[in-house]
Amino acid sequence: MPERQLITGNEAAAEGAIAGGCRYFFGYPITPQNRIPEYMSEHLPPIGGVYIQAESEVAAINMVYGAAATGAWAMTTSSSPGISLMQEGLSYMIGAELPCVLVNMARGGPGLGNIAPAQSDYWLATRGAGHGDGRCLTFAPFSVQEIYDLVGQAFPIAQKYRNPVMILADAVLASMREPCALRDRLDPPEEKPSWAVGGDQKGRQRNIVNSLWTDPPVMEEVNLRIQQRYREAAQNETRWTEHGADDPEILVCAYGISARICQTAIEHAAEAGVACRLIRPISLFPFPTEVIADWAQRVDKVLVVELSMGQFIEDVRLAVAGACPVELFGRTGGMLVTPEEVAERIIEIA
Amino acid sequence: MAETKLAESVYKRPESLTDVQMRYCPGCTHGIAHRLVAEVLDELGLKERTVAIATVGCSVYAYEYFDTDAVQAAHGRGPAVATGIKRCQPDTIVFTYQGDGDLAAIGLAEVMHAATRAENFTVIFVNNAVFGMTQGQMAPTTLMGQKTTTTPQGRSVEQGGYPLNICELLAQIPGVAYLARETMTSPKRIRQAKRSLKKAFQAQAAGLGFSLVELVSSCPTWWHMKPLEALQWIEDVMLEQYPLKVFVDKLAEGQ
Numbered sequence: 001m002p003e004r005q006l007i008t009g010n011e012a013a014a015e016g017a018i019a020g021g022c023r024y025f026f027g028y029p030i031t032p033q034n035r036i037p038e039y040m041s042e043h044l045p046p047i048g049g050v051y052i053q054a055e056s057e058v059a060a061i062n063m064v065y066g067a068a069a070t071g072a073w074a075m076t077t078s079s080s081p082g083i084s085l086m087q088e089g090l091s092y093m094i095g096a097e098l099p100c101v102l103v104n105m106a107r108g109g110p111g112l113g114n115i116a117p118a119q120s121d122y123w124l125a126t127r128g129a130g131h132g133d134g135r136c137l138t139f140a141p142f143s144v145q146e147i148y149d150l151v152g153q154a155f156p157i158a159q160k161y162r163n164p165v166m167i168l169a170d171a172v173l174a175s176m177r178e179p180c181a182l183r184d185r186l187d188p189p190e191e192k193p194s195w196a197v198g199g200d201q202k203g204r205q206r207n208i209v210n211s212l213w214t215d216p217p218v219m220e221e222v223n224l225r226i227q228q229r230y231r232e233a234a235q236n237e238t239r240w241t242e243h244g245a246d247d248p249e250i251l252v253c254a255y256g257i258s259a260r261i262c263q264t265a266i267e268h269a270a271e272a273g274v275a276c277r278l279i280r281p282i283s284l285f286p287f288p289t290e291v292i293a294d295w296a297q298r299v300d301k302v303l304v305v306e307l308s309m310g311q312f313i314e315d316v317r318l319a320v321a322g323a324c325p326v327e328l329f330g331r332t333g334g335m336l337v338t339p340e341e342v343a344e345r346i347i348e349i350a
Numbered sequence: 351m352a353e354t355k356l357a358e359s360v361y362k363r364p365e366s367l368t369d370v371q372m373r374y375c376p377g378c379t380h381g382i383a384h385r386l387v388a389e390v391l392d393e394l395g396l397k398e399r400t401v402a403i404a405t406v407g408c409s410v411y412a413y414e415y416f417d418t419d420a421v422q423a424a425h426g427r428g429p430a431v432a433t434g435i436k437r438c439q440p441d442t443i444v445f446t447y448q449g450d451g452d453l454a455a456i457g458l459a460e461v462m463h464a465a466t467r468a469e470n471f472t473v474i475f476v477n478n479a480v481f482g483m484t485q486g487q488m489a490p491t492t493l494m495g496q497k498t499t500t501t502p503q504g505r506s507v508e509q510g511g512y513p514l515n516i517c518e519l520l521a522q523i524p525g526v527a528y529l530a531r532e533t534m535t536s537p538k539r540i541r542q543a544k545r546s547l548k549k550a551f552q553a554q555a556a557g558l559g560f561s562l563v564e565l566v567s568s569c570p571t572w573w574h575m576k577p578l579e580a581l582q583w584i585e586d587v588m589l590e591q592y593p594l595k596v597f598v599d600k601l602a603e604g605q
């Protein structure tokens with residue numbers, strides 16, 4: 001029975017995970033996402049789940065690795081500095097073809113930075129996942145409701161592609177409060193995947209979860225299998241929204257919180273006589289390349305708005321492939337853009 | 351007429367070990383340690399509900415040798431991975447197999463905190479006082495004055511600080527249910543080591559908490575010794591820094 005509640009993005013991430021079937025949480029506190037582990041510590045044990053406060057993010061992601069190896073639906077959450085520490089574990093999970101869900105409520109950096117909203121973990125989220133040839137499947141919500149929905153949906157996606165899925169949001173989305181329609185909590189599936197370790201091993205072959213392949217041809221085969229899954233994910237999981245003028249001069253590309261600001265900005269620009277269309281990628285990897293490539297043929301210019309100094313723009317440029325000029329409007333270090341500033345920039349370049 | 355017994359098997363490969371050739375150097379005690387763990391799993395009837403966790407070091411291929419479900423973990427992270435498995439499946443028997451570089455250097459936080467949380471799994475800690483796999487560099491457990499490839503003049507306080515005694519550290523932690531230091535330098539010592547390993551797994555099976563058995567081990571290759579000399583060096587030198595002892599035994603206390 002859907003029920004609407006006024007909750008924060010952090011609470012939406014936590015409850016969305018539980019509703020999606022997650023019962024195992026391992027994490028280490030860091031602002032601005034502390035409400036997630038707090039919520040999990042309160043809500044998981046009563047329903048037979050497990051909450052463990054790890055000694056570090058390094059340990060947390062490795063606990064998730066162990067949990068995932070048993071076929072459990074496990075997650076961790078953190079914010080930028082903690083996500084840096086999880087890179088090793090993510091690389092091992094990708095190599096061992098293990099699913100998990102992690103949430104990054106990104107904050108200003110580099111270094112200890114600050115606890116203000118930032119999108120400067122774009123590369124970390126879409127290119128990262130540590131060393132090697134793997135990546136996280138990455139989704140970027142722009143509202144409390146979308147955090148709730150995407151976190152829940154991320155679990156079956158992670159299982160299907162046997163790969164970590166990252167939900168990339170930021171300090172504003174983490175702490176803002178919005179009405180959110182909550183679903184009943186799903187139970188995780190009872191049947192374990194065939195590759196899972198543990199339990200009663202009688203009458204089956206032993207299972208090994210491993211990312212060590214010393215023979216390069218074998219390692220290449222594993223990597224090609226992983227790449228094949230990414231191609232399938234590109235077919236099935238590429239998501240975006242678009243709206244605005246049907247015959248625009250300017251295409252605006254933004255994701256997450258900046259896309260939300262751009263919604264108002266393109267209305268201001270329209271009032272000033274500049275027709276814009278806004279494309280908001282929801283999946284960052286796989287990236288909605290084709291739709292951006294299509295529109296790039298039909299506009300004069302593309303404006304990329306991001307809370308970083310030119311990370312997301314690289315994927316947009318790859319999609320535009322030189323079809324028209326691509327301009328950046330970025331703020332960094334925890335600074336937000338305003339709709340007025342974005343509108344001004346649109347008018348300036350039009 | 352009485353039947354003649356042609357042959358009676360008195361010694362064979364434990365069921366919990368696979369029939370593959372191990373990659374260890376001749377005379378290395380990793381092989382004995384594997385066999386002892388496997389014998390204990392057989393004798394306690396745990397083979398079909400055990401997950402072995404191989405870590406990073408010469409024993410990285412342990413998942414090929416133990417004939418159970420297995421997970422290979424990142425360097426030092428075995429106890430965190432074990433925590434994840436055990437918390438999801440409390441009835442599964444879980445053990446990590448870690449060298450001194452893996453456990454006492456890069457993985458010190460993970461093992462300490464697993465013990466403080468009284469995680470109910472078993473750690474097999476193979477202390478050979480060097481990083482064997484990476485060609486014999488100094489480990490936290492390297493003895494004072496010991497020559498390694500990164501302490502060519504011998505370990506000095508200025509350069510490498512002091513040896514780290516893991517059991518003595520862990521002995522203070524209430525979450526520890528069984529804790530012992532053993533070695534494998536003679537048949538007698540090997541039998542004693544096996545008794546401790548068995549108790550560690552029994553403590554886990556009884557749900558008593560964290561258990562660890564340190565095995566003072568040899569690395570003839572990087573100690574530049576013949577296998578027997580290496581065993582003698584353990585007796586003469588290493589055991590002075592790392593005395594054999596049962597530090598904690600909650601099984602005995604419970605009796």
Ligand SMILES: Cc1ncc(C[n+]2csc(CCOP(=O)(O)OP(=O)(O)O)c2C)c(N)n1
Nearest residue numbers: 406407408425449450451452480481482483
């Ligand atoms: C993150 C990381 N750092 C370094 C290494 C390289 N490395 C592999 S094994 C090892 C040391 C192993 O020593 P120990 O744990 O004592 O095991 P042994 O080989 O002596 O049995 C190191 C440093 C690695 N694999 N991963």
Ligand code: SF4
Nearest residue numbers: 374375378408482569
């Ligand atoms: S290098 Fe040392 S620890 Fe490694 S297998 Fe050889 S003797 Fe054993």
Ligand SMILES: [Mg+2]
Nearest residue numbers: 449450480482
């Ligand atoms: Mg060693």
